[in-house]
Amino acid sequence: MLNFLYKPIHHGSYCTLRAPQKLYSAKTLPLLTLRYISSTSNQHSFTEGAISASKHVNFETPDKADLVISFFKNHGFSQTQISSIIRRYPPLLLSNPQKTLLAKLEFFQFKGFTSSDIVMILTRNPHLLKRSLKNQIIPSFDFFKNLLGTDENTVISVRRFSAILVEKVDTRVVPNVNLLRENGIHESGICTLIKNWPRVITTDQVRFKEIVEEVKEMGINPLRASFVQAVSAIRGMNKSTWERKVNAYKRWGLYGDEILVAFAKNPCCFRASEDKIMRVMDFLVNKMGLEASLIVERPSLISMSLEKRLIPWASVIQFLQSKGLVKKNFYLPTAFEYVEELFLQRIVFLNKEEASEFLQLYKEKMDFPE
Template identity: 40%
Template sequence: MLLRSIFSRIHKSQFLNNFSCLANVNSLALDSVTAISPSKLKPLSVEEKAQEKVNVISYLIYTCGLSPNKAISTSKKVHFDIPEKPDAVLNFLAENGFSKSQIAELVGKRPSLLLSDPEKTLLPKIEFFLQSTGIGKADLFRTIAKCPTFLTRSLENQLIPIYNYLNDIIGAEKVATLLRRGSWIFGQTFANRVIPNVDFLRALGVPNSFIAFVLYHYPEAIGQKHDQFIEIVAEVKEMGFDPLKSTFVLAIHARSGEGNKALWARCYETYRKWGWSKDDIYMAFKKHPNCMLLSEKKISGVLSFLVTKMGFESRMMAQYPQLIFYSLEKRIIPRCSVVHLLSLKGLVRKDKSLSTILCLTDKYFLDKFVTKYSEEVPQLFDIYKGKAVVPEV
């Protein structure tokens, strides 16, 4: 009913005319933060406020490109009685190369930007990112549309200091990549989360290269609340991880956030189903922390083939958790099939270690196990390429 009522009123009026006819609007200056008419001599009546809301919704739909439902929800976050400021912002964005869809996305997420001063507030930030980071316009505008908070932060007090801090740790090229990803690491929690967490790692002796790695690849881990971060680091240390090794920061990432913790628990149960003990699982985790961030389908797919079809012992895999990351179709099945066929023909030992089979480079494996025996077993290359039937155990 609300939607129908509002649009009935929209179609009964000319919304641009409504903007210009409200009480002496041409002589009023809008408050730059709230954009509510500052006139205290004649407050808006209930009818005028209702009409203003209709006008704003109409403007968001017909000028900004928002959907009706989105315009209604967005209208609760922005108020203006004349369109001069929003018009100036939209013209600025369009003239600088933002697409209509990007403008609609940006306004829908941060409608308060419609009340900005384009030349004083928006332009300096855009110029800073373009000039300092080397990011292209297309990438920057795509990022801003997805994460318009970049334009709501203070240039001098937030954006420049954050950029300089990140640049010192990971370098300009990777900072630009973080921008392209729209990383929230440039947000308002940087000073009370990222910096204290980085300082904490440094105090533990974690090498700068590992800090740079986690900051670039897993910024959400380094950007969590400081007290939670301290707890996770303590947990990881208690598990026996060494701050001087890269697995330390990988373990922190694996134990950070509700999503990763839930995935860790599911991985734990999956490995248990395949006969791994608690010690097996923790050994694998210490060797390759990301083995606890895999899907059940990935883990079971690899173990099912290696254990059921190839006859390897399941718990042995805990010693080589990195093998679970290899592609089943592109690497594990073709290589194991080749070696298995060679062993059936007595050309190689049956007890070839799985790490030897799977960890060799493609060229070395091809030379050692395929090309070398191509005359004795002509179908080897087809098996290696997945074009022949996999031999049974």
């Protein structure tokens, strides 16, 4: 264990640490200073990126670095993940795992994050590890918990965008939350937005206000759940992307007003890529013989999986129709919007004896348990 004083010297986006004795660096001893400790081999292997990043960190011996690497390895991080973390935050090699890292992992575990959650979050955002647990991470978690109601909801939100734990909530989040409240959005709607699309609530105030005004101009009622969905959808695309998706719908004969009606009903129809829009429309119109205007009535169909929902479920109904077990005039889009349990009860299990052979094929195709 090393006990000496370091003096930090900042160089732009990184710092070196000065000690009174001769220092080693990755430039002179790359394999010594960046050893990856393996339980099955004595070979040391770090990516060139991690070695390059470590050139911004100097230390006397590799002992501290080895402790950090061993700490991550013992907590389920792979070699690739450790390398990624070191590459993005080299000074981490100089930290004391028991004093600065362990408490943060224990906090996340206590709040309900799984081990795999923690690995994913810290690999994606290693700069969380340099933030104060007491002064930043815990207050931020508690702030969002007050909005979302439970630890569980907050965990879900952090999984989706861990940077909310390091945002300046007073200047980046509170003004946007207040704007939503001023426009009549219920607390449940605000909770939905932060839980499902946490990045949106950290949008620059000016841009966020523009988005809210744009959604209001579309005539979407702030009291409806679709309002915050629309805010999120618009936040996720620029004007040119919006126009390309509008044009994708227009290619199927839909008018601008119809497209806006569909968006107002279910903004998720604009979360799909242009390719997805075209493929779903092609399936519904050309393969199933339905009218393109169906999307105005049921825009949620666009967000459904072709491979796991639309195509296999249509095949089920067509098969049962061929056996005379489902009426020929059955309105297929209704079935598409069933949850799977309801679809099985109303369409498949109702005809279990007559179609037992097909049921087995269906279970295998959909990976449905016996």
